[in-house]
Structure formats: structure tokens, C-alpha cells
Amino acid sequence: MISQDTQFCIVGLGLLGGSYAQALKLKGYKVTAIDINADSIQYALDKGWIDDGNSDGTNLLENADCIVLGLYPNIVVDWIIENQDKIKSGCIITDVTGVKRGIVPEIQSILRGDLEFIASHPMAGREVSGVTYSDPSIFKPANFIITPTDKNSEQAISFISDLSSTLEFNRTTTLSLQQHDEMIAFLSQLTHVIAVSLMNTNDNTHLVEYTGDSFRDLTRIAKINENLWSELFIMNKDFLLKEIDDFLDEMKRFRDTLEKEDVEEMKRLFIQSTKRRKLFDK
Amino acid sequence: MISQDTQFCIVGLGLLGGSYAQALKLKGYKVTAIDINADSIQYALDKGWIDDGNSDGTNLLENADCIVLGLYPNIVVDWIIENQDKIKSGCIITDVTGVKRGIVPEIQSILRGDLEFIASHPMAGREVSGVTYSDPSIFKPANFIITPTDKNSEQAISFISDLSSTLEFNRTTTLSLQQHDEMIAFLSQLTHVIAVSLMNTNDNTHLVEYTGDSFRDLTRIAKINENLWSELFIMNKDFLLKEIDDFLDEMKRFRDTLEKEDVEEMKRLFIQSTKRRKLFDK
Numbered sequence: 001m002i003s004q005d006t007q008f009c010i011v012g013l014g015l016l017g018g019s020y021a022q023a024l025k026l027k028g029y030k031v032t033a034i035d036i037n038a039d040s041i042q043y044a045l046d047k048g049w050i051d052d053g054n055s056d057g058t059n060l061l062e063n064a065d066c067i068v069l070g071l072y073p074n075i076v077v078d079w080i081i082e083n084q085d086k087i088k089s090g091c092i093i094t095d096v097t098g099v100k101r102g103i104v105p106e107i108q109s110i111l112r113g114d115l116e117f118i119a120s121h122p123m124a125g126r127e128v129s130g131v132t133y134s135d136p137s138i139f140k141p142a143n144f145i146i147t148p149t150d151k152n153s154e155q156a157i158s159f160i161s162d163l164s165s166t167l168e169f170n171r172t173t174t175l176s177l178q179q180h181d182e183m184i185a186f187l188s189q190l191t192h193v194i195a196v197s198l199m200n201t202n203d204n205t206h207l208v209e210y211t212g213d214s215f216r217d218l219t220r221i222a223k224i225n226e227n228l229w230s231e232l233f234i235m236n237k238d239f240l241l242k243e244i245d246d247f248l249d250e251m252k253r254f255r256d257t258l259e260k261e262d263v264e265e266m267k268r269l270f271i272q273s274t275k276r277r278k279l280f281d282k
Numbered sequence: 283m284i285s286q287d288t289q290f291c292i293v294g295l296g297l298l299g300g301s302y303a304q305a306l307k308l309k310g311y312k313v314t315a316i317d318i319n320a321d322s323i324q325y326a327l328d329k330g331w332i333d334d335g336n337s338d339g340t341n342l343l344e345n346a347d348c349i350v351l352g353l354y355p356n357i358v359v360d361w362i363i364e365n366q367d368k369i370k371s372g373c374i375i376t377d378v379t380g381v382k383r384g385i386v387p388e389i390q391s392i393l394r395g396d397l398e399f400i401a402s403h404p405m406a407g408r409e410v411s412g413v414t415y416s417d418p419s420i421f422k423p424a425n426f427i428i429t430p431t432d433k434n435s436e437q438a439i440s441f442i443s444d445l446s447s448t449l450e451f452n453r454t455t456t457l458s459l460q461q462h463d464e465m466i467a468f469l470s471q472l473t474h475v476i477a478v479s480l481m482n483t484n485d486n487t488h489l490v491e492y493t494g495d496s497f498r499d500l501t502r503i504a505k506i507n508e509n510l511w512s513e514l515f516i517m518n519k520d521f522l523l524k525e526i527d528d529f530l531d532e533m534k535r536f537r538d539t540l541e542k543e544d545v546e547e548m549k550r551l552f553i554q555s556t557k558r559r560k561l562f563d564k
Contacts, residue, residue, distance in 0.1 A: 217499035226552035270508035
């Protein structure tokens with residue numbers, strides 16, 4: 001479990017990393033950070049969100065009891081390969097990555113035996129990026145998902161669950177790597193593909209003055225970090241392609257129902273969507 | 283223009299009709315209502331939203347200076363055919379219908395020469411229906427669209443524009459019937475088809491506990507009145523099918539880009555959607 005002496009090191013001080021640092025510092029823990037961008041480190045030092053920080057981990061990795069990797073998905077594995085020799089024995093390492101199958105088994109297969117990697121996914125974010133936008137209040141309404149494998153100890157699972165509580169996430173749940181990536185493909189990735197495709201369908205920006213809240217709500221997530229999301233999509237390509245294909249089939253069915261003017265079937269589809277959506281009301 | 287003596291008659295006392303009645307009564311106008319449901323009339327009388335009301339228009343239509351048709355699209359034309367003989371000469375008639383080409387030319391071609399029908403569309407609503415949910419505050423952030431034709435007089439256009447101000451809509455704009463129906467096909471109808479199809483794709487209601495605000499925002503409009511919207515969709519079938527087909531093509535393009543792992547093209551699509559969506563920020 002987390003104790004008053006637990007030292008955290010945040011690797012990658014972006015929106016999420018910065019929010020972790022703030023939340024942990026507020027609770028009185030020692031927090032350090034590593035980022036290739038010296039300005040990000042200086043910003044967090046000036047704000048008092050971290051106690052120490054630099055770009056290569058010198059004097060930081062050997063003292064951390066818990067490392068949080070706030071890195072882009074494509075560089076998480078390489079970071080472990082390049083840096084694991086410097087990490088203190090017994091350290092628990094976690095991440096914030098939005099896809100799991102593509103990184104977790106690989107890291108767990110190459111990691112030093114006296115370290116433990118337990119993956120987690122804080123389902124929180126904003127449509128902006130960078131440490132200057134970090135804000136621990138984004139955790140309050142959000143879910144924290146832990147994805148343990150048979151390589152993980154009960155002790156590490158408890159530790160990360162404790163981290164979720166410390167960060168004040170609304171809920172903590174546990175899923176397998178597969179369950180996590182399937183859920184993310186539908187709830188998060190498919191919805192982003194839809195919003196992006198809707199904005200790209202035709203240039204309808206001349207309609208902005210007629211736009212109501214429904215359209216704004218539906219397309220809000222069309223503002224998207226192209227570097228991060230292209231990595232996330234490709235790492236989850238199999239599940240996401242299946243979700244896209246299922247959705248395209250369903251929408252084509254609706255299209256054909258409309259073309260045939262099959263009113264009864266159209267009403268059945270409306271009644272079904274209404275019933276299902278009501279379950280998602282808060 | 284509207285004067286202190288102008289008498290309004292609301293035909294169809296549902297969510298919108300009831301909201302019109304309330305807003306007009308608050309401004310001191312005489313308001314009557316016609317509805318086949320006696321309970322709706324009684325409810326509005328008890329609330330003081332109308333001065334008089336009944337189910338067949340007796341003593342109401344012959345005194346109204348402005349009639350607002352708050353009816354389902356399929357019965358608007360029939361109502362005119364059956365009731366226009368009772369309407370006071372010089373009356374200005376408008377509607378609230380969400381599609382225009384399917385009703386406006388027909389009404390204007392059969393209407394008595396001493397009456398004038400000028401169509402309008404209050405782009406306001408809620409995900410519930412019925413007079414008990416009516417609430418004039420839904421007009422405050424909304425657009426009011428007037429769709430005049432060459433059959434309309436400047437006087438009637440001014441009168442309806444004045445009605446929009448009286449109801450306190452945020453903006454009043456004018457579009458042709460064709461422009462209106464094209465705009466509605468994209469901004470409103472296509473987004474409803476997307477939300478409905480997403481909820482219907484697979485039964486993913488077991489994922490409710492993982493759902494964030496993005497998914498809720500995107501699917502809120504999947505709760506839909508099946509009788510009203512099946513009529514609206516069929517009346518605008520040509521434009522809506524084109525919008526659906528364009529969207530399906532665009533989403534298929536994204537799907538193939540992902541399958542090929544064409545990262546540069548994927549990033550281009552993300553950057554384009556981000557840029558376009560930013561124009562819709564309030």
C-alpha cells in the first residue's frame with residue numbers, strides 16, 4: 001500500500017502526468033518528474049507540483065517507489081528497455097495508456113524480475129494537451145481501470161487500487177487486457193471515428209450559425225490529438241475495425257429502411273435505441 | 283406587426299405548442315388552443331397558459347389573428363383542408379414543422395386567398411414530449427428559421443419575425459424551403475441517425491459503468507419520438523439519404539485508412555476534423 005514515504009516519479013509530464021503530479025503533491029507525497037522538455041519540468045517546479053525533475057532521470061529513478069509512465073503508446077516499451085537498469089529494486093511501474101494488449105505482455109516479458117509492471121488506464125482527459133492544462137479535478141467524475149495479468153501480484157494490484165483512491169477517481173474497476181481493449185474500441189475509439197468522419201463528410205462549416213447543442217455535443221471529440229490517437233487506433237486495429245464494420249452495417253440497415261419507407265421497422269429501431277440509451281442516463 | 287390586440291390560437295398543444303402558449307400569455311396576449319386531447323386543454327387552462335380551448339375550434343378559429351400549427355407533419359395539410367373555412371379573414375398561419383418542402387407548397391396552393399401561410403421552424407425541443415413538459419425557456423438559446431416563398435407578403439414575414447422576437451428566440455434567420463431541408467438533413471437528421479445506429483449496433487448496455495461523458499453526449503439524441511421522427515425522415519428522404527451516403531463513404535474511407543495503417547492520412551483526417559470543429563466552438 002501507499003505510505004507517507006512512498007516516492008512517485010512521473011515520466012512524461014503532459015496533461016495526465018501533470019495532473020497525477022498535482023494530485024499526489026496535494027496529498028503530501030514526494031513527486032519527481034522526467035520529461036524531454038525542460039520547460040515542462042520548470043513549469044511544474046515553479047508551480048510546486050514536483051519536488052525535483054530533469055530530462056534523463058538522473059537521481060530520480062533510483063529513488064522512486066512507484067513510476068507512472070505518462071508517455072505516448074509507441075514509446076512506452078522502448079522507455080522500459082532503455083531505463084529499467086536504473087530503477088530501484090521493488091519499484092511498481094504503471095502507465096496511463098489507452099490500449100493494453102500492445103504493450104503490457106511485451107513489457108512484462110522483458111522486465112527485470114525485481115520490478116513489477118501493472119497496467120492501468122485513467123479514463124480522464126481534455127481536448128487540449130500539455131502540462132499547463134493539467135488539472136486533477138478531471139479525475140473526480142472518471143473511471144480508473146486496472147488491467148492485471150497473471151504476472152501481477154496481489155500486492156501490486158492493491159497498490160494501484162490505492163493510487164486510484166488517492167487520485168480521487170470516481171470508480172476503480174478491473175478488466176483483462178482483452179476486455180479493456182474491446183470496451184475502449186466501442187465506447188471511446190468508435191465514437192471518435194464517428195465524430196471525425198462527421199466533421200470530414202462535407203465542408204459544412206457555413207452551417208455554423210444554425211448549429212444546436214446536439215450537433216456540438218456529438219462532434220466535440222472531433223477535436224483530437226492526431227499523434228496520440230493514430231497510435232492508439234493502430235494498436236487496437238482488430239477490435240476497432242470490427243466495431244466500425246458493425247456500426248456501418250447497422251447504419252446501412254437504417255438507410256435501407258428509410259429508402260423503402262418501412263415505417264414500422266424505423267419505429268422499432270427508434271424504440272430500441274431509446275430504451276437502450278435510457279440505461280445510460282446518469 | 284403584432285399588436286396588443288393580436289389573438290393567437292395554438293393548434294396542437296404539445297411540448298412546443300404549450301411553450302408558445304406560455305410565452306405569449308406571459309407577454310399579455312390572448313391565447314387559445316385546440317387539441318384533440320381534452321386533458322391537455324384542461325392542464326393549460328388550469329396553469330393559466332391559455333384563455334380558452336377546446337377540441338374542435340368552435341368559437342376559436344373565427345377570432346384568431348394568428349394560428350400556430352403545432353401538429354405532426356403528416357396531419358398539417360389535412361388540418362388546413364378540414365378547417366380553413368372557419369378561419370377569420372386575414373389570419374396569418376404558421377407552423378413548427380421540422381421539414382418544409384413536403385408541406386409548404388401544398389398548403390399555399392390550396393389555402394383560401396384571404397389567408398396567408400408562412401412557414402417557420404423553431405429549432406428548439408426536449409427529449410420528452412407533451413404539454414406538461416412545455417417550457418418557454420427552451421427558446422432562449424435557439425434559432426428561429428422563417429422559410430418564406432414567393433406566395434408570402436413582406437407584412438407576413440415581418441409578423442413572423444416579430445413573433446420570434448416575442449418568443450425570445452436567440453436568432454431569427456430566413457432560408458428557402460430547399461436550404462432549410464438540406465441544412466436540417468445534415469445538422470439534425472443525420473446526427474439522429476448516427477446516434478440511433480450507434481445504440482443499435484450491438485447491445486453494449488453492459489458497458490454502462492465504463493461510459494464517460496463523450497459517449498453520453500454523442501448518444502443523448504438516440505432517445506427519440508418514433509412517431510414524429512419517422513414522419514420527418516420520410517418527408518426529407520432524398521436529402522437525408524444523400525447525407526447518410528456521404529457520411530458512410532467518409533467513414534469507410536477512414537476504415538480503409540486504418541486497415542492500411544496509413545498513419546499520415548489518418549493524421550491529415552484528424553487535423554482537418556479538429557480545424558473544422560473549432561469553428562463550431564461557441
